[in-house]
Each structure stands twice: as structure tokens, then as C-alpha cells.
Amino acid sequence: MLAIERLSKNFGGVRAVHHVDLRVEPQEIVGLIGPNGSGKSTIVNLVTGVFAPNEGRIRLRDQDIAGWAPHRVLAAGIARTFQNIRLFGNLTVWQNLWVAQNARSQQAEGALSRWLAVGRSRMTQIESTLDFCRLGDKRDELARNLAFGEQRRLELARALAAEPDLLLLDEPAAGMNAAEIDDLRERILGLRRRGKTVVLIEHHMELVMAVADRVAVLNFGEKIAEGNPAAVQDDGRVREAYLGTARRG
Numbered sequence: 001m002l003a004i005e006r007l008s009k010n011f012g013g014v015r016a017v018h019h020v021d022l023r024v025e026p027q028e029i030v031g032l033i034g035p036n037g038s039g040k041s042t043i044v045n046l047v048t049g050v051f052a053p054n055e056g057r058i059r060l061r062d063q064d065i066a067g068w069a070p071h072r073v074l075a076a077g078i079a080r081t082f083q084n085i086r087l088f089g090n091l092t093v094w095q096n097l098w099v100a101q102n103a104r105s106q107q108a109e110g111a112l113s114r115w116l117a118v119g120r121s122r123m124t125q126i127e128s129t130l131d132f133c134r135l136g137d138k139r140d141e142l143a144r145n146l147a148f149g150e151q152r153r154l155e156l157a158r159a160l161a162a163e164p165d166l167l168l169l170d171e172p173a174a175g176m177n178a179a180e181i182d183d184l185r186e187r188i189l190g191l192r193r194r195g196k197t198v199v200l201i202e203h204h205m206e207l208v209m210a211v212a213d214r215v216a217v218l219n220f221g222e223k224i225a226e227g228n229p230a231a232v233q234d235d236g237r238v239r240e241a242y243l244g245t246a247r248r249g
Ligand SMILES: Nc1ncnc2c1ncn2[C@@H]1O[C@H](COP(=O)(O)OP(=O)(O)O)[C@@H](O)[C@H]1O
Pocket: 011, 014, 015, 016, 034, 035, 036, 037, 038, 039, 040, 041, 042, 043
């Protein structure tokens, strides 16, 4: 579904991402882990068109999407959540989803057909997303009035409203308590049942180990290990990368 090849991005002298290869198969859940500053969010930003790479390719099915504008990447079927929640605080839950849904379809349809087609199928899709993220009873609440865990669920719902095939989740468990993480785990597994493909960037190892089919590890912008979760956890370089971080402070 997604194939990243020799992907590189520099910020001035910083090699944020260096020659990274990564393949993601349809309906796979791939964990992407690594210490702070190892280049995880930069990869999300490169894949979703926030930055153009200095080098390398990003293939989505048979298209090279490297350097595409974000709206075009979204229209091609890739959505993401943000490490720091980004919602329209003064819109309701339902309105946030409505806006997100339009962000994709606007690119795909002309204005007339858009307005004619607005109707049952759109509504149904929003309802099912609300349901899936357990936000049905919050639909008329302003996003800024939601509890933290609910905002996180709305962030996921917002990404889903664009009906992506591939979801990039950038530290979705950040700030969550244990119960919220359990709930998130069920939601991520539910995504796969709905036919989605997921790249999960996460610090909570237990969550990654519980849901990922495969894990790739970054350190200083380079991929240092990849494999099934248990094997990666036992990998000496991976331990060293995390211990090294602890020592660095
Ligand atoms: N927009 C940017 N401008 C300059 N440097 C950046 C920018 N984004 C990320 N970096 C740098 O790139 C490196 C990787 O960052 P990032 O991808 O955010 O890491 P992670 O998500 O793994 O914590 C860090 O050294 C960070 O400071």
C-alpha cells in the first residue's frame, strides 16, 4: 500500500530523516517507534505533504506522492492525527467531522455534484464514525468543552471522516490514562476490521506490542531495526537507543 524508499529530510544541519525504507501492506498495523527527536513525526509530515523530502520516494500504490500538497495526499487516501490535538474548538463535534469530510471530497467532486450529493450517504458516514469513536452523545458539544480523552477520540474521528485507506497516528496515546489506552487499543484493532491500514507512532510500548504486526525503530533519523514486536523489543540496538536516551536525559 505504502512504500517509502531512501527517504531523507534535513533541517539545516539536522538529518531529521536519513535514507529510511519502510513498506506497509494493506490492512497491516505497523508500529513506528524511537526516542524523542528520532524523526517519527517528520516521516508523517513527509508522507502527508507537509514537507517535501530532500531525497527518496513515497509510493502510494502505483503513484509517487513525494512532494504532493497535503490536500492531494488526503484525497489520495492518507489521513493523519496530530501529536498535539488540532481541532476546531469553537465548532461542535459533528461540525468538526463535517468539515473534515469536505476537506477530502472537495478535491474529488465539482461544486454542483457536491451539493447535490450531500445527503444520506454523508450523514450515514458521519454517524458511523461518531459511533465507532463513541462520540454519538457528544455530537452537539463544542470540541473545546470535551474531556481530554474525548478530544483524542474526536481527533481520530476527524481523520476517519475523510475516509482514508491509510491512517498515520502520531502518538495517539500521549497523555492518556490506562483505561483510555485500553479503549484506544480496541479502536485501533477496530480500524483494521474496517479495512484500514495503520501506521502507529507511539511511546507506549505495551500498546505497540499489543496491536502492531510489525515494528520499525528509528534512531537519529535512521531505521535501526525492523521486525515482529517481540524480536524488536529484544534487539540490542533498540535497547541501546532507548537506554542512550535515558542517559542523555
Ligand atoms: N520544522 C522543523 N524545523 C527544524 N527542525 C525540525 C523540524 N521538525 C523536526 N525537526 C528536527 O528534526 C528531528 C526529528 O524530529 P521529529 O521528527 O519531530 O522527531 P520525533 O517525532 O521522533 O520526536 C529533531 O532533531 C527535530 O528537532
